[in-house]
Amino acid sequence: MKKFNPSKKLIISLVVLIIVIASVSVTSLSRGKKDRNNFIQSVTNDTLGFVDRGLTAPVRWIGKGVDTLQDLIATYQENQDLKKKIDGYELLAVEVENQKKEIAELQEQLKLNETLTSFDTVTGSVISRSPNTWQDILIVNKGSKDGIEVNMPVMSQKGLVGRVIEVNAASSKVELLSSQNKNANHFPVKISSKDGESFGLLTGYDDEKGSLAITQLTGNYAMQPGDVVQTSGLGGNSPANLVIGTVSKVENSGFGLDRTVLVTPYAELYNINTVTIVKRLVGEK
């Protein structure tokens, strides 16, 4: 029988610990910084993504069955709500069309082709979601070959949901706004209220209330619940005017010097099947 040798075991566990700490530090630091993932990780992730795509379809099919039943129940209420909304729609459509024309004419006069608001979009479908809920990450089937780059904002049908943090050749990872990650980049946002626009940073997510938090506000404009929150386009990563949500509450934080604005996001941050990745056109490198 082998003799128990504590010093050997101790050395092995120490070496393993050092390797793990080094690996976690290096990979977490490099994530979200490089434009493209390294070759080995990129190939591994793309291969896994390819196989996983085969699993997504049947799993989604089962999920859809459950959803259909829920939809049936919700349809009546939804129909009532929509009827109310549609009254003003025609007028709005004409108005938007007119304004679009006017903006195009004015831009032509200014010889301005690309503004902060102009962007390209790439639509991708979600392959999987990280089972590790501490990192709220989606895996999407578009990568660097579709022109995706790190830090691009990502929208669902209704509004902003997150940003790209890692790009492989044929897949990429999207970190959702609901992520608990403290090291994530923050979106610069603006709040349009009656008095004027206030600017701030989207810095956190309150799990219990399901609302996003804006801090580091500039300006002293009063804000009402219901005011629209959009990206401001400052900071160079995201285009302006991507919708995020509406103000739900304004809180005085700390010593009353700073305000925190809670925002109800338009987009659902669960059950996302397709995403639109937004590419800003102005200020391209």
Add this chain to the structure above:
Amino acid sequence: MTKENVPYYAPFFFFLCMLLDGQIARVINSYFQHAIYFHSYLLVLALVFASFVVSKTYLLVAATIIGVMMDSYYVGIIGLYALGLPLVVLMAYFIFSHVKGNLWSIAMADVLFVTFLETALLLVHVAFSFITFHPAIFITRTLGPTLLLNILLLILLNQPLKKLFPTK
């Protein structure tokens, strides 16, 4: 399927379990609208059942490779599951060298392993200050539902897994 064949198809099965874990968690969590979190650990079950059949070194290597792949694919930070899964394998060999593996003892071990993995993952995240967390919320909203789901999975998959990893 005989005991001799297990090392040939086991890695593919682990791989499948890993992807299925992601999909199962996604469907269940979107149904509960992320009010509570269920993490599926089919992979841990598969590793436990495999530990009755294959050698320790083989399973340690397999668990490490699967762990690295999981880290790379799901999180992008390598070293979370890559450390956790081999440790679970070591614990499985240690426990089942003292206890006979039946449904009851495997269920108890599963509770232990899943709790260990969840807590270890959380601690790594906190140690590297990736997140802020509250212990009470973690236990009620993540650990509890996760254990429940995994016990259910074990009861459902006990027989198929026994057939897949035959001890004779």
